Amino acid sequence: MTADHDDFVDAQGAYLLGALPQPEKEHFEAHLATCARCRADVDALLVVADALPSAAPPVEPSPELKDRIMQVVRSEAELLEATGAQADVVAPPPRPRPRARPGWLGALSFRPALAGGMAALALLAGGAAGYALRGSGDGEEARTVRASVEQGAAPGGAGKLVVDDGKATLRLARMPEAARGRVWQMWIKRPRRAPEPTDALFDVRRNGTATVAVPGELAGAEAVLVTSEPKGGSQVPTRQPVVEVSLT
Amino acid sequence: MPRARSEPSVTPQGLRQLGDEELMQLVQKGRAEAFELIYDRHSSASFSLAYRMCGSRAAAEDVVQEAFLSMWRSGSRYDRTRGSVRTWALGIVHNRAIDSLRRSVVHDRRRASDEGIEERFEARERTDVEAARRDEAREVRTLLDDLPPEQCRVIELAYFGGFTHTEIAAMLDTPVGTVKGRMRLGMEKMRGALARQGVVTP
Numbered sequence: 001m002t003a004d005h006d007d008f009v010d011a012q013g014a015y016l017l018g019a020l021p022q023p024e025k026e027h028f029e030a031h032l033a034t035c036a037r038c039r040a041d042v043d044a045l046l047v048v049a050d051a052l053p054s055a056a057p058p059v060e061p062s063p064e065l066k067d068r069i070m071q072v073v074r075s076e077a078e079l080l081e082a083t084g085a086q087a088d089v090v091a092p093p094p095r096p097r098p099r100a101r102p103g104w105l106g107a108l109s110f111r112p113a114l115a116g117g118m119a120a121l122a123l124l125a126g127g128a129a130g131y132a133l134r135g136s137g138d139g140e141e142a143r144t145v146r147a148s149v150e151q152g153a154a155p156g157g158a159g160k161l162v163v164d165d166g167k168a169t170l171r172l173a174r175m176p177e178a179a180r181g182r183v184w185q186m187w188i189k190r191p192r193r194a195p196e197p198t199d200a201l202f203d204v205r206r207n208g209t210a211t212v213a214v215p216g217e218l219a220g221a222e223a224v225l226v227t228s229e230p231k232g233g234s235q236v237p238t239r240q241p242v243v244e245v246s247l248t
Numbered sequence: 249m250p251r252a253r254s255e256p257s258v259t260p261q262g263l264r265q266l267g268d269e270e271l272m273q274l275v276q277k278g279r280a281e282a283f284e285l286i287y288d289r290h291s292s293a294s295f296s297l298a299y300r301m302c303g304s305r306a307a308a309e310d311v312v313q314e315a316f317l318s319m320w321r322s323g324s325r326y327d328r329t330r331g332s333v334r335t336w337a338l339g340i341v342h343n344r345a346i347d348s349l350r351r352s353v354v355h356d357r358r359r360a361s362d363e364g365i366e367e368r369f370e371a372r373e374r375t376d377v378e379a380a381r382r383d384e385a386r387e388v389r390t391l392l393d394d395l396p397p398e399q400c401r402v403i404e405l406a407y408f409g410g411f412t413h414t415e416i417a418a419m420l421d422t423p424v425g426t427v428k429g430r431m432r433l434g435m436e437k438m439r440g441a442l443a444r445q446g447v448v449t450p
Contacts, residue, residue, distance in 0.1 A: 018406065
């Protein structure tokens with residue numbers, strides 16, 4: 001035991017209640033990693049923290065909330081099933097578009113990087129970036145755009161954006177977990193504007209894949225980006241993008 | 249919706265008989281039906297916590313939606329050795345609610361006060377499980393109320409209000425060290441009371 005330890009004892013309760021501000025929380029966690037006594041104390045008090053949520057008066061969510069959540073879950077499950085193991089396979093070669101479409105997929109061309117702090121983005125290994133249009137089998141037209149994955153941050157990483165019936169979903173494979181205490185966040189980049197934050201915060205599955213619906217409107221967007229952000233997400237990207245899907 | 253062809257088919261009835269931990273294994277494989285059951289089992293407790301923290305149905309629904317989609321997308325993070333699915337879910341909801349409260353430009357102090365919850369939709373007791381849960385809620389509520397008021401206050405402001413100890417110290421015009429001490433003492437008292445009720449070993 002050290003003098004250090006005594007300083008941390010009183011923080012145990014605040015830590016479990018989520019009331020330690022940064023950087024005190026980080027200091028406490030670093031201490032916890034080295035102090036068996038604090039770990040034992042915190043373990044003992046954990047039962048209290050676990051019991052606290054049940055002190056909230058019972059209130060029922062609306063059925064619509066379940067509908068909204070399950071709609072996203074089902075569409076992601078279907079995409080996962082449809083593209084499953086082939087998530088990282090390059091999409092079929094392009095064939096002529098059946099009709100011109102105004103908007104963000106109207107004139108696909110690959111752009112090596114966006115202006116504004118993104119010059120450091122290394123492009124997908126092999127330069128396979130491109131796009132493809134294909135039928136999804138049920139008569140609906142699905143569009144797929146390959147993502148550029150920064151190979152330094154995500155070796156072997158690959159991904160694509162699938163747009164089907166106006167809904168876009170980003171599928172990633174061989175993605176690492178965001179660093180400890182961080183989460184992946186999706187952004188929508190529009191011309192001459194800072195990337196807009198989305199509420200698509202996600203972790204990768206154990207097998208390194210992720211399937212994430214793109215929230216919000218993609219019309220007029222020039223790119224979909226993914227960055228590593230502190231848990232809870234950010235309003236402005238704090239890191240360079242690891243994934244970029246260029247839409248213009 | 250189409251069923252994952254690579255998975256052995258489990259009937260809806262069969263799924264319902266699975267425990268949360270088994271369901272989570274199916275969730276990790278992308279099975280939406282398994283996730284739906286996880287939602288059904290834990291959404292009420294999750295929403296109650298989010299509502300208590302956020303004080304409005306709209307904000308609470310956003311928090312619960314964010315939390316459950318994050319659980320769906322990161323099911324692999326669930327580690328059964330570290331607690332039940334319920335504890336895991338409520339922990340995620342709590343974190344998301346704190347993030348949401350701290351993101352809001354004005355961290356409204358009234359929000360955390362007890363009279364701040366005007367519209368309260370009491371859950372109906374549909375099952376024995378729900379009735380038992382209400383009893384549990386009353387017990388934990390009683391434990392909190394039995395604490396010395398200054399300890400109860402700091403625990404509520406921190407856990408349900410999402411305030412940091414520094415904010416609470418400023419709010420109550422009390423030194424930070426005192427606030428931290430009250431939190432720990434209060435939690436130790438609650439732990440003792442839970443132990444006497446047989447919830448934990450003393």
